[in-house]
Amino acid sequence: MSTYSEIFQQPDCLRRLFTEQRKEVEKTAAEIRRRxxxxxxxxxxxxxxxxxxxxxxxxxxxxxLPVALATPSLFTYYQTPPILKNALVIGISQSGQSxxxxxxxxxxxxxxxxxLAITNEPESPxxxxxxxxxxxxxxxxxxxxxxxxxxxxxMVLAMLSAALAGDSPGMASLEKIPxxxxxMLKIDDMIQDAVKRYRYMEQxxxxxxxxxxxTAYEWALKMKEMTYISAxxxxxxDFMHGPIAIVHGGFPVMAVAPEGRVFDSxxxxxxxxxxDLNGELMVISNRREALDMAITPVELPDxxxxxxxxxxxxxxxxxxxxHLSCIKGHDPDRPRIIHKVxxxx
Amino acid sequence: MSTYSEIFQQPDCLRRLFTEQRKEVEKTAAEIRRRxxxxxxxxxxxxxxxxxxxxxxxxxxxxxLPVALATPSLFTYYQTPPILKNALVIGISQSGQSxxxxxxxxxxxxxxxxxLAITNEPESPxxxxxxxxxxxxxxxxxxxxxxxxxxxxxMVLAMLSAALAGDSPGMASLEKIPxxxxxMLKIDDMIQDAVKRYRYMEQxxxxxxxxxxxTAYEWALKMKEMTYISAxxxxxxDFMHGPIAIVHGGFPVMAVAPEGRVFDSxxxxxxxxxxDLNGELMVISNRREALDMAITPVELPDxxxxxxxxxxxxxxxxxxxxHLSCIKGHDPDRPRIIHKVxxxx
Numbered sequence: 001m002s003t004y005s006e007i008f009q010q011p012d013c014l015r016r017l018f019t020e021q022r023k024e025v026e027k028t029a030a031e032i033r034r035r036x037x038x039x040x041x042x043x044x045x046x047x048x049x050x051x052x053x054x055x056x057x058x059x060x061x062x063x064x065l066p067v068a069l070a071t072p073s074l075f076t077y078y079q080t081p082p083i084l085k086n087a088l089v090i091g092i093s094q095s096g097q098s099x100x101x102x103x104x105x106x107x108x109x110x111x112x113x114x115x116l117a118i119t120n121e122p123e124s125p126x127x128x129x130x131x132x133x134x135x136x137x138x139x140x141x142x143x144x145x146x147x148x149x150x151x152x153x154x155m156v157l158a159m160l161s162a163a164l165a166g167d168s169p170g171m172a173s174l175e176k177i178p179x180x181x182x183x184m185l186k187i188d189d190m191i192q193d194a195v196k197r198y199r200y201m202e203q204x205x206x207x208x209x210x211x212x213x214x215t216a217y218e219w220a221l222k223m224k225e226m227t228y229i230s231a232x233x234x235x236x237x238d239f240m241h242g243p244i245a246i247v248h249g250g251f252p253v254m255a256v257a258p259e260g261r262v263f264d265s266x267x268x269x270x271x272x273x274x275x276d277l278n279g280e281l282m283v284i285s286n287r288r289e290a291l292d293m294a295i296t297p298v299e300l301p302d303x304x305x306x307x308x309x310x311x312x313x314x315x316x317x318x319x320x321x322x323h324l325s326c327i328k329g330h331d332p333d334r335p336r337i338i339h340k341v342x343x344x345x
Numbered sequence: 346m347s348t349y350s351e352i353f354q355q356p357d358c359l360r361r362l363f364t365e366q367r368k369e370v371e372k373t374a375a376e377i378r379r380r381x382x383x384x385x386x387x388x389x390x391x392x393x394x395x396x397x398x399x400x401x402x403x404x405x406x407x408x409x410l411p412v413a414l415a416t417p418s419l420f421t422y423y424q425t426p427p428i429l430k431n432a433l434v435i436g437i438s439q440s441g442q443s444x445x446x447x448x449x450x451x452x453x454x455x456x457x458x459x460x461l462a463i464t465n466e467p468e469s470p471x472x473x474x475x476x477x478x479x480x481x482x483x484x485x486x487x488x489x490x491x492x493x494x495x496x497x498x499x500m501v502l503a504m505l506s507a508a509l510a511g512d513s514p515g516m517a518s519l520e521k522i523p524x525x526x527x528x529m530l531k532i533d534d535m536i537q538d539a540v541k542r543y544r545y546m547e548q549x550x551x552x553x554x555x556x557x558x559x560t561a562y563e564w565a566l567k568m569k570e571m572t573y574i575s576a577x578x579x580x581x582x583d584f585m586h587g588p589i590a591i592v593h594g595g596f597p598v599m600a601v602a603p604e605g606r607v608f609d610s611x612x613x614x615x616x617x618x619x620x621d622l623n624g625e626l627m628v629i630s631n632r633r634e635a636l637d638m639a640i641t642p643v644e645l646p647d648x649x650x651x652x653x654x655x656x657x658x659x660x661x662x663x664x665x666x667x668h669l670s671c672i673k674g675h676d677p678d679r680p681r682i683i684h685k686v687x688x689x690x
Binding site: 038039041045046047049056057059060061062064065066067068069071072073074077078080081082083084085086087100145202203209210213221224225228229230232235237238240241242243244245246247248261262265277335336337338342344345 | 383384386390391392394401402404405406407409410411412413414416417418419422423425426427428429430431432445490547548554555558566569570573574575577580582583585586587588589590591592593606607610622680681682683687689690
């Protein structure tokens with residue numbers, strides 16, 4: 001039951017993180033502002049890499065910071081790391097153990113960059129090597145499929161972004177997020193019922209764009225980890241450039257399309273999939289037009305700023321992957337093959 | 346027949362590109378060296394985005410330049426582009442038409458960055474907006490699935506990297522690449538025979554790492570465009586962090602594993618897939634140990650430097666996607682749904 005109970009711990013985890021870490025985040029932001037940072041160089045794997053995808057839009061769009069997602073093998077196997085002049089080097093890892101992520105932080109320090117570790121284990125190798133550490137404070141995550149550390153990673157990144165921008169209204173919006181996550185957990189029964197339709201689904205694609213590009217990736221990853229189906233994530237724009245050819249009558253497409261700047265572009269692709277190609281949609285949204293397109297609509301709260309929507313939007317997706325795993329006869333707490341800590345070089 | 350004939354035009358295209366563009370590439374490199382460039386900000390979609398993945402390892406590993414892959418929606422829908430100070434802004438697009446890629450170049454100019462367009466259409470909007478243009482010179486690409494422009498994009502990026510590094514032996518290796526591509530085309534009959542086994546394959550994953558991370562993505566994309574199967578690309582390290590759960594007895598996995606720095610890490614995953622999980626492998630490699638693991642081995646030339654191996658390694662993958670499309674009863678020249686030029690915002 002660890003996966004299920006950790007999904008339900010999320011409102012408490014996020015509340016604690018916001019309350020107890022706010023000062024630390026402000027201090028971290030002040031430290032970053034003191035340095036001449038031109039761009040962010042970010043290393044992560046798996047679920048944490050999806051938090052990195054969120055950071056890409058968040059730090060790029062809210063803080064003017066371009067984000068380069070690291071290619072760790074240049075640091076490990078090739079031993080030809082790039083020159084990180086004027087970079088803020090960030091490593092994100094639940095366990096703080098993966099040698100390749102640690103090696104990016106080490107190289108950042110060697111090159112005199114400011115380095116920041118975001119991890120649930122403040123005594124881990126990653127945390128010990130970094131100049132600055134933002135712990136996730138979720139308590140031990142026992143489930144193989146990460147859930148509460150993912151939303152905590154998004155939360156701490158959003159707090160850091162708001163602190164860097166001196167955005168007090170943003171901080172106020174953030175404070176309400178644990179409540180929004182709580183709202184989402186109330187639809188657990190509905191999701192448990194909805195998965196029945198997908199009992200024999202073997203293949204799907206998951207679409208999102210902008211801030212929710214990360215949500216599409218993380219939703220797909222949870223399905224892959226817990227249900228072993230083929231679930232490929234795409235930005236709706238990349239999907240149009242070729243992979244859309246996969247859609248045929250009845251093909252199931254999942255989409256995350258909350259109100260916001262990219263909503264119209266998501267609507268365009270939903271219409272194309274449903275009306276032109278006869279695909280079948282599951283949609284997470286707070287806009288009626290989008291929900292009405294779906295055979296499985298999942299309603300998000302109305303009052304959800306787009307830049308924070310990924311923290312709430314992933315919750316029904318986690319529940320969906322969990323219940324789908326159960327109904328398919330798998331054990332979501334014991335996914336085959338994978339382990340909690342994966343050490344890649 | 347346009348896809349097939351364009352695949353076979355590749356040696357001539359690459360030869361022409363190397364001969365006719367070498368001076369232009371040297372001039373472009375000199376221009377870049379004159380500026381204080383801290384990092385590369387690169388925008389592309391679809392096949393060209395896979396060339397961007399190659400640039401990530403190439404410019405990072407050979408030229409010390411971190412590469413940030415652009416999130417174009419920050420420029421279009423959100424209208425909050427990041428600050429591109431000290432960036433070289435590169436746009437890669439076969440057609441040079443897609444408004445989102447053009448908008449990244451425009452913003453780069455607005456911010457006084459040096460901008461470079463890599464395109465097959467030197468009169469296109471992308472080329473007209475950029476400070477520097479490197480045309481691909483492949484002649485018109487008529488097939489919907491891009492093949493010759495992809496290898497030309499890799500070639501011109503490799504030439505640029507060698508020119509930036511003043512790497513004469515590298516340039517000499519590059520000169521031999523058209524011949525290596527020609528060698529690969531000789532196995533066309535073998536590939537045409539090999540696809541029979543995959544007539545009813547509906548799902549696969551494609552693995553690569555380092556320089557050939559791009560090859561895994563491009564191989565998967567060609568299969569998706571031409572055969573409509575689910576083919577998801579991964580770095581072998583990311584695959585270990587969760588998605589490997591998808592592999593079961595007989596599950597088909599494609600891998601690109603030429604001799605080089607990441608070969609041992611690729612071998613580790615091939616052994617895990619075949620020996621521990623009973624998966625079934627198709628492997629493109631020039632190392633006997635790797636080829637011996639595969640039910641469908643595809644041999645690369647021996648004398649292939651790792652950093653240039655993606656230009657040759659994609660060729661059998663293109664042929665595989667083409668013949669698989671035919672044997673499945675599709676028309677690879679008329680993929681359903683998609684068009685040659687996709688204009689995304």
